[in-house]
Amino acid sequence: MADSRVSRTPDGSGSASPAPAVTRAAAVLEALASSATGRLTLSDLARELGIPKSSTSNLLLALEEARLINRQGAEFTLGRKLVELGAAYLSRLDEVQEFYRFCEQAPTLSGETVRIAMLDGTNVIYLARYEGHPAVRLTSNIGDKMPVSLCAVGKALIARLHDHDVAEMFPDDAQLPVLTPKSLRTGAELKAQLAVIREQGYAFEDEESTTGVVCLAVSVPTRGAHGPSLGLSVTALKATYSEEQGALMVKELKELARSLGNPMG
Amino acid sequence: MADSRVSRTPDGSGSASPAPAVTRAAAVLEALASSATGRLTLSDLARELGIPKSSTSNLLLALEEARLINRQGAEFTLGRKLVELGAAYLSRLDEVQEFYRFCEQAPTLSGETVRIAMLDGTNVIYLARYEGHPAVRLTSNIGDKMPVSLCAVGKALIARLHDHDVAEMFPDDAQLPVLTPKSLRTGAELKAQLAVIREQGYAFEDEESTTGVVCLAVSVPTRGAHGPSLGLSVTALKATYSEEQGALMVKELKELARSLGNPMG
DNA sequence: GGTTAGTGTTCAACTGACTGAACAGCTCCG
DNA sequence: CGGAGCTGTTCAGTCAGTTGAACACTAACC
Structure with missing residues (x-):
């Protein structure tokens, strides 16, 4: 619930991520996982993570293509692929x-x-x-x-x-x-x-x-x-x-x- | 184990991903999930996915930071965060x-x-x-x-x-x-x-x-x-x-x- | 109806992520 | 020892992903 912005250059604490898009995508997944209902819109995510809407749109498109998230109308939820990946982790x-x-x-x-x-x-x-x-x-x-x-x-x-x-x-x-x-x-x-x-x-x-x-x-x-x-x-x-x-x-x-x-x- | 390259411009079948880094990161996770031992090195992944080593290195750094993968010496495995995310999907x-x-x-x-x-x-x-x-x-x-x-x-x-x-x-x-x-x-x-x-x-x-x-x-x-x-x-x-x-x-x-x-x- | 607040989408300019060759470290083997 | 084969890392140039303002749309509200 704390402010958890994921900007390009956070501040000075740590160096910027070597692949910001990936870091941001991970933040999207976490935001969905920790949200109360598990359903967030593009605007919700953009606001919460401090990412421009247009960029968020691109991230969501890529995540959806990878089945890591689902889109239901205007709302996004976590995707089934995560179950597979989680299971793969445990089976190893x-x-x-x-x-x-x-x-x-x-x-x-x-x-x-x-x-x-x-x-x-x-x-x-x-x-x-x-x-x-x-x-x-x-x-x-x-x-x-x-x-x-x-x-x-x-x-x-x-x-x-x-x-x-x-x-x-x-x-x-x-x-x-x-x-x-x-x-x-x-x-x-x-x-x-x-x-x-x-x-x-x-x-x-x-x-x-x-x-x-x-x-x-x-x-x-x-x-x-x-x-x-x-x-x-x-x-x-x-x-x-x-x-x-x-x-x-x-x-x-x-x-x-x-x-x-x-x-x- | 078919050839599953994830290049910038796949061929002509589909348009390029709006966030290639994310698509590639997802491919990394899938490669790890479907590999026999669940352990791959940077070079393994770069070869299998057709991504330059330097780019792969950046992806892995970002994925590791997000706990989506673990690094053990030279080998990478899926990360515990995936269990969390999978569970979050199921709980919803x-x-x-x-x-x-x-x-x-x-x-x-x-x-x-x-x-x-x-x-x-x-x-x-x-x-x-x-x-x-x-x-x-x-x-x-x-x-x-x-x-x-x-x-x-x-x-x-x-x-x-x-x-x-x-x-x-x-x-x-x-x-x-x-x-x-x-x-x-x-x-x-x-x-x-x-x-x-x-x-x-x-x-x-x-x-x-x-x-x-x-x-x-x-x-x-x-x-x-x-x-x-x-x-x-x-x-x-x-x-x-x-x-x-x-x-x-x-x-x-x-x-x-x-x-x-x-x-x- | 018109206004407001919200949604997601578009697009060209620009900035920063990606590239690939060169590097450095390692183990193996003759 | 020295070279071959492997590892992952570095770095400057360039190409493409990111950006934010403007757009189009729907829903709610006087």
Whole structure:
């Protein structure tokens, strides 16, 4: 919602893009993705991104030709090709395939709702979901984002970062997004939890994103030099959750994390 | 793997793109998505797309900045942002949300493996999957593509098209892709089936893509002027499949299709 | 009806992105 | 060692994509 102009020469912070048209096209896609209804007109986009209408028209024509967006009368929406490309990305992440295989034959996890997620700035993106048990139906879908401070996976993932990186993302007095009365409020609160997480080797979320729901999560040791940071989580109903069950799930999550982190599954 | 050059002035067939850089960037993404390993170097891409290396370098820089691709040393892969964008596309398709809701409370379908798919040229793209029953675990994932001639949804979807459109996509002597001994071989065979599908109102697939597996599918009446063509399918094991069960599933599929086609769910 | 505010489209001038050859770094192999 | 073959990067000239004002259109409003 902040002003997100994409002008030719932004200011002086960074050098101009080596292919402005591409950068601008990406901005168009993001604007469509983050808009409330997912439908914007040419003028909407031109205004929001600070691009001349005539240029925007050209961008949209090219994007439409590539099926990256659809035009419905005067309104533009994201295109189906994005589903293909997103799927292609996921299918190349061997970790996702391994994740499904492991969940299916794990004694405890096979009956639970398990997810694999990735760190993206101060958010977590869910990459895949295994649903062994229809008791907990998640409303969140693959590709959805969630602030790190609100979920166990998020906390598990940033617990792996260096302190000064965390401090940069979350100053002590930072106001964190709040979803339930138990949500963490400040960067300081978050940092206090990280110490515990590092010690016990897993993260716990106690109704911090949804009342009545608890989560356990571990992080996956990054395989390869520049692979993404992956995390695993199990979701359970607080009403039926027990410590013994939790211990079992953590044990299997750690096992899965180890196998994902190991290049030779 | 046909030659897919993206030059400034393709030939004479179509006018040049109004934003070539964007068209080329899209071609880069597609090349990465359809490559065997998903990893290509700058030179690979420049060669495959017929773009000068220096230009390709600029494109890749811009794409990387937008997180649409990742660079790992000399190799480029698709970027995580694509997962986000793909998810944003799906989350805006009200049909997908409605699909999940319906499957969960349908008497028969709630225990089956149901999918919703979309027509894309001569392929079908799977948009969402409901798994009520772990008996049939599909290897295919959301976003995967499948030739229309090989699956029930595909046949159900093109049965809705006009004859001359089908004839254009599949000439009588067209060689269709083959996965099992029962796969359809020619455009003529496909067209013969369409007549049956139109009459009975649903499509049947008898081990044409996977031996031991059968599929039932119906198409969704397109809501709105320019909405995508959606189709629904149930997958079952041939060994346990019965006609009565099939009749029940078709009944519920049609119900779901009607509710999806109706703007006021 | 006329006015206003909105839409998207057109077009020629001009500025900046694209080009391609030359460069620099790397691994391999005789 | 030295050359061949590969990588990606640099840079100045030029050609084409971008620009913004003017246009055409529809819808809403006195």
